[in-house]
Amino acid sequence: MAVIRERRFPKANLTLDLPRQDSTSGSDCRQCFSLPPFPFPQPAAFPTAAVHSGGDHRLSDFEKIKVLGHGNGGTVYQVRHRRTGSVYALKALTADDSLRQQQIACEVQILRSTDSLFVIHCHGVVSAPSGDTSVLLEFMNAGSLESLLASRGIPFPESAISGIARQVLRGLSYLHSHEIVHRDIKPGNLLVNTAGEIKIADFGVSKIMRRSLDPCFSYVGTCAYMSPERFDPDSNSYGGNHGAYAADVWSLGLTLLELHLGHFPLLPPGQRPDWATLMCAICFGEPPELPEFASSNFRDFIGRCLQKDSSKRWSVAQLLVHPFIDGLDEGEFNRTFREIISPATVAVES
Structure with missing residues (x-):
């Protein structure tokens, strides 16, 4: 295969991750x-979204509860809206080069434009003083x-x-x-x-x-x-x-x-x-x-x-x-x- 001979791989985008065995067209x-x-009941502990979908928000509107995990190019937090008490997932995206900036722009566009019961819902973009981008997602x-x-x-x-x-x-x-x-x-x-x-x-x-x-x-x-x-x-x-x-x-x-x-x-x-x-x-x-x-x-x-x-x-x-x-x-x-x-x-x- 050609890949065996002389191929370079963009390390920032390729992971070897396997499941953590010891972890609790047309x-x-x-x-x-x-x-x-x-028919499963929705737990009352997690109220439905009260933040306007698709709007822009500030980090100060939310308090972090805990880290949920690390995804492609970002960390995901469980957060609570200070005024409404609604719980969300907040994915903080980091860009260290121009290619990553393009990928973030693509990810945000996809999240804000999709509307399916089977795709995670995006409630909007959260601005930060540093200029970094975060997306507010429904909490699963x-x-x-x-x-x-x-x-x-x-x-x-x-x-x-x-x-x-x-x-x-x-x-x-x-x-x-x-x-x-x-x-x-x-x-x-x-x-x-x-x-x-x-x-x-x-x-x-x-x-x-x-x-x-x-x-x-x-x-x-x-x-x-x-x-x-x-x-x-x-x-x-x-x-x-x-x-x-x-x-x-x-x-x-x-x-x-x-x-x-x-x-x-x-x-x-x-x-x-x-x-x-x-x-x-x-x-x-x-x-x-x-x-x-x-x-x-x-x-x-x-x-x-x-x-x-x-x-x-x-x-x-x-x-x-x-x-x-x-x-x-x-x-x-x-x-x-x-x-x-x-x-x-x-x-x-x-």
Whole structure:
């Protein structure tokens, strides 16, 4: 592969992160809004937003509660609006060069322009005296799929994975129909609330296809979840714009398989490899083996996502009507997912 010979990688945008084992196109976007409400009660401890959506705010309007995590190029805090008491997530973005400034501008544009039940909602931009940019986001009070998997300690049942997959696919359907490629789908970027909703977050390395800020197959995001063609963009396997969107499908397939196995699927549990090990596993390794108890529908669904040749990978529109998604039992999903997020509910209320 050409990438093995002489290729330089922008270190600021490429991470090797795996889940912390010890941590406590072309589809009709109208379908993104057809999911019925979940029966989980919304906790009273977190009032609905009282800040005008899309407005500009000041840091002094908020008090920091705690650090929630670190995303692409920024730190995310849990904050409370001093006047209303509403709780939000505040992502403080840092720019240390002109390229990063362009990426921040792109991330802010995406956050302020998207409007989907399955994409994290942006309430506006918060100005700082230093000139740094922060974005005010809805607070997902059950954490991420990564944190839920770590705290649970055992894999997710298929009924839960099917419901998760359908919500993420609807989010991707919306993004792709608006010419946005996420480029960093992974358990840590899929946030959850105790109403049973899963939303796509962290657009720090996302790409608006009609722009040319950087090549769509540049080395950004989390290396472990990159599709094979993103390691070798000189190959003929990525199929133009279809391949750009197909990269998100690969990452989703790995994410769902991780939830099913309880660990990152391409390596032995607990192994934390270097870049070369990951590249070999993704580009040259055999497809991950699923347990014997995995259903035939789930096996086929994952196989459609993890085709090494992106031109053979199913699109989001095709996956949405796959039997693993189309045959979702809403009642079973609600029951199993309530069990999964119940520890998070206890943590929030305490």
